[in-house]
Amino acid sequence: MELTELLQKFLVVSFTIGFFWKLIRYMWSFxxxxxxxxxxxxxxxAGQIGYAIVPMIARGVMLGPDQPVILHMLDIEPAAEALNGVKMELIDAAFPLLxxxxATTDxxxxxxxxxxxxxxxxxPRKEGMERKDVMTKNVSIYKKQASALEQHAAPDCKVLVVANPANTNALILKEFAPSIPEKNITCLTRLDHNRALGQISERLNVHVSDVKNVIIWGNHSSTQYPDVNHAxxxxxxGEKPVRELVADDQWLNTEFITTVQQRGAAIIKARKLSSALxxxxxACDHIRNWVLGTPKGTWVSMGVYSDGSYGIERGLIYSFPVTCEKxxxxxxxGLKIDEFSxxxxxxxxxxxxxxxALAYSCLG
Known part of the structure; x- marks a missing residue:
């Protein structure tokens, strides 16, 4: 083989290797x-739930293991020192994503x-307080925070209300943040949803990840309806209906429902503090599924703005089964609803x- 031909082949190979190396480096940069x-x-x-949730967010539990976050923490003036302590701990934990x-009271x-x-x-409702007293306090809080979100949050801000009465607090927030799309304001009933999954997994002695599609209908209160008819x-x-496997309609229609409805009170009785963890x-589950999507064939429960589905009055923040995408x-x-449900x-x-009605009366 002539020297010229060998040189040509060498140049072709060198060019090809160089091209692919640059391509690999270019793709890796993305x-x-x-x-x-x-x-x-x-x-x-600075409260119990806040103290539990901020490290979860900083670790990527809420938005994913590759999503950096900047945490904004708000509390009232009397909690300013405790809030600063939480900030110190977040810094000390050295979370790579944070x-x-x-940390502010403003x-x-x-x-x-x-x-x-x-x-x-x-x-929170305290001993001796009437419902209207609690509602008046929360209307004032959520009116002020809604106005701040309306004016200063990102245009696509997603809002999750956890504080009780969660559904109605979310409704008040929507009232005073009219430019935030109604689909961007939700309340937390995922806690009740997860409690229902936990009760079924305990009853059947199966892993909780093997149970899906329970539903929490309605209010995050003792009137909520934990529904297993489609679970x-x-x-x-293969997949089997929960009712078929439990084979005890009496338990499912009574004790199971009341256990989920009153789980928060039971935890307070047991640990003398409300459920924070x-x-x-x-709350992380709620946001993660909302932002990143629900698995195919699976739904979750979220308190959302009613569009009249299932005969529920429009304009209420009501818990429905939802799927999330993008x-x-x-x-x-299209879910079948029996008379009991x-x-x-x-x-x-x-x-x-x-x-x-009570909340709107407090607005006056």
């Missing part, structure tokens, strides 16, 4: 490119450019209508 941080607001951040921390500073808002702060369990022989975890939720349609769904809707 793979390794860090995402822009997402700003996440947590109100009531790109910044804002609602405007807290809301600036946030992409996700987790509204944990609220006024399924993955077994070695499970509430924080379920940052949007959709109510699962209809009565339970209407009862919790009635309570929400009463709460709405």
């Amino acid at each position: 793979v390794s490119m860090e995402k822009e941080p997402i700003r996440v607001l947590v109100t009531g951040a 790109k910044g921390v804002v 609602v405007v500073e807290a809301c600036k450019e946030v992409n996700v808002a987790v509204m944990v702060g609220g006024f 399924k369990v993955t077994t070695s022989s 499970s509430a924080a975890s379920s 940052g949007e939720w959709s109510i699962v349609q 209809r009565a339970k769904m209407d009862a919790t809707a009635k309570e929400l209508i009463e709460e709405k």
